[in-house]
Amino acid sequence: MSIAVRIAVLKERADGETRVALTPETARKFLALGATVAIETEAGRAASYADEAYREAGAEIASATEVVKNADIVMGVQAPEADLLEGARQGALVLAIFDPFSRRDRVEQFAARGFEAMAMEFMPRITRAQSMDVLSSQSNLAGYKAVLSAANEYGRAFPMMMTAAGTVQAAKVFVMGVGVAGLQAIATAKRLGAQVSATDVRSATREQIQSLGAKPIFVENVAGIEGEGSGGYATEMSEEYRKAQAELVSSHIAKQDIVITTALIPGKPAPRLISDAQIATMKPGSVIFDLAVVQGGNVEGSVPDQTVTKHGVKLVGYANTATHLAADASALYSRNLYNFLSAFWDKDAGKPVFDEEIGNAVRLTQGGKVVNERLAG
Structure with a gap:
């Protein structure tokens, strides 16, 4: 008879991290698989999950x-430092977000x-x-929160309002980068009643933008620019495309009330999309x-967790946007880990x-x- 796998979950120790890697909901699911689950005291408190739950x-x-x-599996949101795992079994699995390109030392x-x-x-x-x-x-969740936070900073209403005193025009929202965050930002801005447009380096996103009721803004007549990298992620743009996009953005951005930038390239600094x-x-x-402010920023002058005003325009960005929705972010993250482990159980x-x-x-x-091909060399 095999000994039950022991799953350990530690309280997050990174500055500002309010999420937890396991919720009571998924703890039950792991127990149903035959594992045992141990959680550090108050690990879920910042995400509104009490020890009693x-x-x-x-x-x-x-x-x-x-x-x-004696843990066989350790689960975290942000990877713990290795010395915190003293006492775990040899060869224990550690599931977390590792940021391995920036923290190669931790991987070693x-x-x-x-x-x-x-x-x-x-x-x-x-x-x-x-x-x-x-x-x-x-x-x-980050795309959703970005729009809500921008709306909170914006001193006017989002939807068109017709009143006896006159009409309030709908806010104009421009989303730059149409990945998962960008698509949610478009959908959220539309739900709030804004007039929404969006752009991306990948031509395949045009239909996705239109399907959400937004206007696609794309560089035309620049051949061979698809922007599609391996695994569904964006890749770097050519110099010709950069110039064409800068001209397009400059003419469009001047008319906008809210801009949401979401562009990231895995393992590299965030591309600069908006200049001073x-x-x-x-x-x-x-x-x-x-x-993308914590990866260097898409916007010149943006600072993590600060509201910077330049030329009368507010620049906002969180170092970790998902932590501002800690309960839901934890629930989704926890389900991701369960889906991963249970699929191969x-x-x-x-x-x-x-x-x-x-x-x-x-x-x-x-x-x-170190065995991952992406870290070779």
Whole structure:
């Protein structure tokens, strides 16, 4: 008879991180698979999940040291430092967002300690992995929150309002970058009654923009620019496209009230989409929300977690937008982890056994070595 797999969840220690990797809902599901679940005291408090809710679900609540002791699987939102996992089993799985390009040192530490680190942000964007994709679930909420935060900073109404005193015109919202966050930003702005337009380097997004009732704004007559990278992510633009896009944005942005920028390239600084000169063409009181601010920013002059006013325009951006919706962000993230592990759960072995396509894509370390191809060299 196999010994039940022990799943450990620690309280997040990164500055400003309010999410938790496991909710009581998914704790019950893991227990139903035959695993045991241990959670550090008050790990879910910042996300509005009380210790008592975990106890009721059947989880053990204990100190960090006790939780990690003999753990087979450790789950986190942002990867913990390796020394926090002292006492976990040799070869234990660690599932988290690792930021491996910026924190290669941490990846090396996990390898040296014999842990099998799984970077959830490396989940391939293929059909069967959609329910496991933490970037998509968190980006969805981030796109929604970006519009709400911009609306809060904007000193006027979003929808057209016809009153006895006159008509209030609808706000004009421009979304730059139509990935998961951008699509949700479009949908949210439309629901609030704004007049919405959007752009992207990938021509395939034109129909997606139109399907949400927004106006697509695209560079025309620049051949061969698709912007589609591997795995469904955007890639870098050519110099010709950059110039054409800058001209298009400059003419369009001056007419906008709200701009939401969402452009990211995995493993590289965020592309600069809006310059100081372009900001200066916007109307005073306009707002730009930079969802890429922590990766260097799409907007010149934006600062994480600060509202910066330039030329009468407010620049806003959070270092971690999803944490501003901690309860829902945690619930979705937790389900992503459950969907990932349960899809490969071997009932006879009582643990997950990963296939090559998905397992190799997210695995950073194994057998004391860094094994992910994206970290080669």
